[in-house]
Amino acid sequence: MAIFTVIGLGSFGQTIALELTKLGHDVIGIDTEQRNIEQVADHITHAVIADATDEKVLEELNVQKSEAAIVAIGEDIEASILCVLNLKNLDIQHVWVKAKTKSHHTILSHLGVDKIIHPEEDMGIRIAQTLSYPMVSRYMALEHDHYIVKVVISEHMKGVHLHGLMGKYAQSVHILLLKRNQEIFYHLPEGFTLEPEDILIVEGLQQDLQKLSSSFK
Known part of the structure; x- marks a missing residue:
């Protein structure tokens, strides 16, 4: 205390x-x-x-x-x-x-x-980010334009291969973990497919995360 x-x-x-x-x-x-x-x-x-x-x-x-x-x-x-x-x-x-x-x-x-x-400014940024990238439910800013973001997988992403989705961003955007129900995966094998309501935590440069986010829409 x-x-x-x-x-x-x-x-x-x-x-x-x-x-x-x-x-x-x-x-x-x-x-x-x-x-x-x-x-x-x-x-x-x-x-x-x-x-x-x-x-x-x-x-x-x-x-x-x-x-x-x-x-x-x-x-x-x-x-x-x-x-x-x-x-x-x-x-x-x-x-x-x-x-x-x-x-x-x-x-x-x-x-x-x-x-x-700057509470008003910070909240304004959060609202704008949410409106622009509704699939990102939470994010945390790190240094040098790095962010950690939480993505909730939607119904239309069912069966999508995660590593294929990451594609060319695999070197700059890192998967920290994936949570499915009560189970947490830190190391995801090739061919791992997504399910609705999966929670994905990734880290990377803001510009790469923004480009990648279009794949989740």
Whole structure:
């Protein structure tokens, strides 16, 4: 069990605080709005109405004991930056921050935060990817344009030879595993054929995955 601090309890901050609590962690939630505090007060460890731009306030709340702090302040960019500076002064091990604009992102990058989050932008990308490639139910970005994607095999793909489908992408797109019912296959023999509802996990460069995805339509 770890201690986390979430500063800013709008919808984004609340989601993080509640999920961390569900995962068994202690959560300190801080916001200046009583309404936001009331919405989570009965569900997280500590919910406090406080000004997180005041370093002394944060110190009194023992946020320095947190393994990580998430600054989820929405519109007030100045308050977000002040919070980051305070958290850095308190030697918080990991600081993640929600960025509102490109200039906000630039400033945060110079402050040495561990992770800059763009929730609206990230969600927009996910929605666009889902609309463009509906057969890809999940994906995870790695470094250098590499992705891991989860593909659920549809009815019309029944009986298709997997290795034949991979074809010219076999060198750049790698099959990590295939799950069929409760059985997981890590090494698939030549001639292996697909069945509806098979779950395929593959990894590769984004451009190759996009080209390959047309084969699953």
